[in-house]
Amino acid sequence: MMALSRKMLEQEPGDIEALLPWYAAGTLNAREARRVEEALARDSELAKQYAVIREEYAETIGLNETLGAPSARAMQKLFAAIDAEPERHPTVLFSLSSRISDFFAGLSPRTLAWSASLGALALVLQAGVIGAVLVKNQGATYQTASLSMNEPSLTRNLAGDAATPPRALVRFAPDAKIADINALLDNYHASIVDAKGGMFRLQFGDRAMSKDEVSGLLSRLQGEKIVNLAVAAQ
Amino acid sequence: MQVLYGRHHVRVFRFGLRLVRDEQIAEDLISEVFLDVWRQAGKFEGRSAVSTWLLAITRFKALSALRRRKDAELDDEAANAIEDSSDDPEMAVTKKDTGAVLRKCLTALSAEHREIVDLVYYHEKSVEEVAGIVGIPENTVKTRLFYARKKLAELLKAAGVQRGWP
Numbered sequence: 001m002m003a004l005s006r007k008m009l010e011q012e013p014g015d016i017e018a019l020l021p022w023y024a025a026g027t028l029n030a031r032e033a034r035r036v037e038e039a040l041a042r043d044s045e046l047a048k049q050y051a052v053i054r055e056e057y058a059e060t061i062g063l064n065e066t067l068g069a070p071s072a073r074a075m076q077k078l079f080a081a082i083d084a085e086p087e088r089h090p091t092v093l094f095s096l097s098s099r100i101s102d103f104f105a106g107l108s109p110r111t112l113a114w115s116a117s118l119g120a121l122a123l124v125l126q127a128g129v130i131g132a133v134l135v136k137n138q139g140a141t142y143q144t145a146s147l148s149m150n151e152p153s154l155t156r157n158l159a160g161d162a163a164t165p166p167r168a169l170v171r172f173a174p175d176a177k178i179a180d181i182n183a184l185l186d187n188y189h190a191s192i193v194d195a196k197g198g199m200f201r202l203q204f205g206d207r208a209m210s211k212d213e214v215s216g217l218l219s220r221l222q223g224e225k226i227v228n229l230a231v232a233a234q
Numbered sequence: 235m236q237v238l239y240g241r242h243h244v245r246v247f248r249f250g251l252r253l254v255r256d257e258q259i260a261e262d263l264i265s266e267v268f269l270d271v272w273r274q275a276g277k278f279e280g281r282s283a284v285s286t287w288l289l290a291i292t293r294f295k296a297l298s299a300l301r302r303r304k305d306a307e308l309d310d311e312a313a314n315a316i317e318d319s320s321d322d323p324e325m326a327v328t329k330k331d332t333g334a335v336l337r338k339c340l341t342a343l344s345a346e347h348r349e350i351v352d353l354v355y356y357h358e359k360s361v362e363e364v365a366g367i368v369g370i371p372e373n374t375v376k377t378r379l380f381y382a383r384k385k386l387a388e389l390l391k392a393a394g395v396q397r398g399w400p
Contacts, residue, residue, distance in 0.1 A: 017380075056355065058333075059333055061356055067251055074261040078265040
């Protein structure tokens, strides 16, 4: 009985060990994240396990991203069913304030911090552009690295995909500076399409790339000091 | 509703698809999920993120759909997913192939283990949120993921991949 209990205890994860997956996903609160960081710094076995978890994390995202999106049939079916429903007044859930609070509640603290910083940067850039346009009165085009409030509408339009520039989901290192991220975006001719849960969806250039080119691009990205994770995305 | 659908339908679809492993059923699921949301919008208490609420409804509907399918059929699917890798003559797994084998093993996990791995890694849900979606205590969430990872390690080992853990 005692041996059994000991065996069961040995199979249970330790407190910190059990938190490693959430640390990898960036969903721990600041206090727990600090506890894990400290433990990783002093325990090489734990650090080895964390490396394994990061691999699992990256491949789980990669696997899910390959699953594609539902066809238009699902949406048609839904809205046909809604049309057939008795009329209702959608005031409870879909008020503007609840949408806004939901959007910000859905962001992790890290994403929120980045979003605020990037939002401020976008404001400065946009102010500069507006000023330049007013002064020179030219029709120059400009695209900021601003965040989109909406999930991109993904379809299975293969013809459209063929001409779409490549995209990747990227998680930046927690200590990456805004200036470093801007430099990286410039170097890769990339722009931020959207962000969710600490991950940024980047689009590279304005033309489609071959599979080899995309693979090379992802390898280079993954090698960047400020990039923790980079996987192909739609 | 269009905004809500546009923002969440892909992730809801992928979560459902990973559970039911059938695109047709997964597409039917998302229509049912969002229709329920439309009908029950007043019941949303705002204490959790909308995405967490959606995933909880999706899970409930996916499990109902799974119950309608024969258990034997599911067991065969899971077994085939593992057997396929061991039948592969290129079993000397190179580092480049490790990712592909890992993805295959992630697919071969049980539905219970797949959902917890996806919720934590892909849907980036906290311990508390996963507990709310799956309906289990927070400590069980942690141990269930731990055992899912151990199972994954066993599948990888069977496929010739040693990662130094456990």
